[in-house]
Amino acid sequence: MQAVKSLLASTFSSTASTTSRTTAADTTTTTDEYAYSIVPLEDLGESSSTGRRRRPGQSSSQPLMQDSDAHTLSDDEHESLEEDKKVGEGDIYVEKALEDIEKASVQLSENDSSSFESGEFDDPNLERSGSQINFEDDSPYPEVRSAVSNVDDLDMPCSTLRVWILGLIFAVFIPGLNQFFYFRYPSVTISGLIPLLLSFPLGELSTYLPRWRIFGMSLNPGPFTVKEHVLIATMGSVGSSSAYATDVIAVQRVFYHQNYNFIYQWLIVMSTQLIGFSVSGIARRFLVSPPSMIWPSILVACSLFNTLHSQKYSGMGSRGGLSRGRFFVYGFIASFAWFFLPGYLFTALSTFSWVCWLAPDNVPINQLFGYSNGLGMSLVTFDWSQIAYIGSPIATPWWAEANIAAGFVFFFWIVTPILYYTNTWYAKNMPISSRTSYDNTGNVYNVTRILQPNLRADGSDAGGTFDADAYANYSPLFLSTTFALSYGLSFASIAATIVHAFLHFRKQIWTQSRKSLSEQPDIHARLMSRYKQVPEWWYGCIFLTMFVFGVVTIEVWNSQMPVWAFILALAIAFVYVIPIGMIQAITNQQIGLNVITELIIGYLLPGRPVAMMLFKTWGYITMSQALTFASDFKLGHYMKIPPRSMFAAQVVATVIAGTTQLGVQAWMFEHIPDICDQNQKDGFSCPSTQVFGTASIVWGVIGPKLQFSGGHIYHALVYFFILGAVAPFVPWVLAKRYPDRWYRYVNLPVIFAGTALIPPASAVNFVPWTIVGFIFQYVIRRRHFSWWAKYNYVLSAALDSGTACGIVVIFFTLQYPRNNAIGDAIKNWWGNTVYMNTSDYKGTPLRELRNGMTFGPEKWYDLG
Known part of the structure; x- marks a missing residue:
């Protein structure tokens, strides 16, 4: 087999100063006074081969190529590369890709197989037919390339002061x-992109600091490197979102009047956060090392x-072109500026339910085309935060997006209207889509009416317990x-995940359990094998430490939860982390365990809401x-961060972030009057805490038995477990019978779980998402592959970053000051109110009850 060159070459130097790359005499990249080593492929244990060739101008110290490991490019991608030669390319990545593709004429027969598939699953991210390109010194996945x-500087500063x-x-x-x-409405979340962006100019400014040594470490070790940047961004984002356990603590205080001390709070937060970290470390050989685990979002x-x-900013090619850096800047500015329209000035562009505006009082039309409480068939939105609500469509593989789109159309545009308009589950008396629970008068379910006081010896209320008479x-x-x-669908996805993992991943799991990092058939794993592993x-x-923290938490304080339940919750997480992780790593979609953990503990320990919350937290979170930690490990894997440095950064940042969040929360509950009251004057009404607390009552006090057991309203939903267990066999058998057909792309866990955010999400979050994904991940990727390879992920980063910054700026400059009283005239004009005057926004049901009327079964609880 004829050897061909790799599509990609070394792209970015990690330093701010420019000099020569490498010399034939050594393996270092030289800057003014700092030298970072490039890892030669010979040092990674690769055998010599007469088939090895070098890139034009490649020195003997740079990674070499070999003919073994071939990768498939589709015919459309091959043709698009030829067509796009005329398009200017500003980076060495695509310049080399275009040079190499001219010589990529090797065709393998169907009997030849890539070593990347050997011992692994039938990876839908790899094409089966087309031009086979050799990649010993790069990834077989064009997304990754x-x-x-695909090079590393071993001596590049990373864990610096x-x-x-x-x-x-x-x-x-x-x-x-x-x-x-988090406790305020309206709220804002500072995403992980913000520390990534802010740390870059701060890091560059730090190069002007004096070169003093503090604790044996230099304050200014030289140019700000990409590895330093990655580590800073990781520390800023790993614990940025509110810890899930803080909601448990808030609900205990607000709903159940349990105000335990800071030690209890700290132990439960550390335990829930860091047990997951330890699990990810043990599972990294399955979720991080294999090249097939690409983690698209990373x-x-x-x-x-x-x-x-x-360092390269000038365009190259016959027609010139933008560098990635300039492309990102232009995209960021455009995204940031545009968001002020749908985000503040003309919010109707965000929820563009134009059909409802034309017929605001027509309930069926609003149910089908509405955004707030409808099925969103209006299809259009001009808000990137809505399009990327379930993840960036530009980063998710098209075949995964197609699975989600198929599941959405079938279950929510076909099944849902059938169920609703046939009045299944008394549906006509409620909105067709709402995350609110209702009583038999069509009003929001008042959980306080089914609780009775649980008084302590001193007369204080320890939190209500279930009142059967009141419920009846x-x-x-x-x-x-x-x-x-x-x-x-959540029940189905849980069952389908285990079956799908057994059918598709069992061989890879067995193979990876016996394979070392240096044995991985991909350059990134072999480069990382040079570092000391954790x-x-x-x-x-x-x-073990966090396990002890958890046991102490539930035994010393009144948690209503036995130790065996704690162990069961962890066992559920352990069983599912690898199957769900592998699905997420290849599809960019995570299957949640929140519903199944609520269901299990609701049956095992009914009437114990605090135990339900803790079980759900340890099982799901x-x-x-x-x-989350595994994805950070993969980021470090791709960016060649020493594993021990990443380990230290993640652990320390998690502890610091969790402690900070608890301190802020404790201060707020002590110093903000009427916090978590619905009418709190500054908006600190704790909406998430209210939802979390209501769920604890529904699942922990009422319990799933009164909803899903035989004879109750939603009993039919338990048969989705059977559906989820059986369905994955169908595409698996068809893919075995017809290996070259589309059946191999069918992923039932993704079909079932891809729409998990509905409600509150609707078609406006799925249809535009699918359309954008089809354009970029299918059409452009196949027809203009060189443009896609250069700009696709940069564009996603620019749109995400610009929108995230726009959200933060709008909130802190126009909404938070004066308690959202700025710009009343803007907020009240037609473009910001038209969607509020519709039946969709008001949540009008198809059948409205008159006063005193009820719906539902005549008897729903047997007091005997």
């Missing part, structure tokens, strides 16, 4: 601000890091059609946190 450098100074500052201020505004960050640190005399709990269906016993020590 377009965003990640300025990293820890800037990283700890972000680890305090970002989580602290997010926790403060590629956006990699592209942004490399763009910011690229009040009402069963009703859900909107989409809300009820979302529970069924021993698994480090993660084991963290797990352990898995979710593990995958």
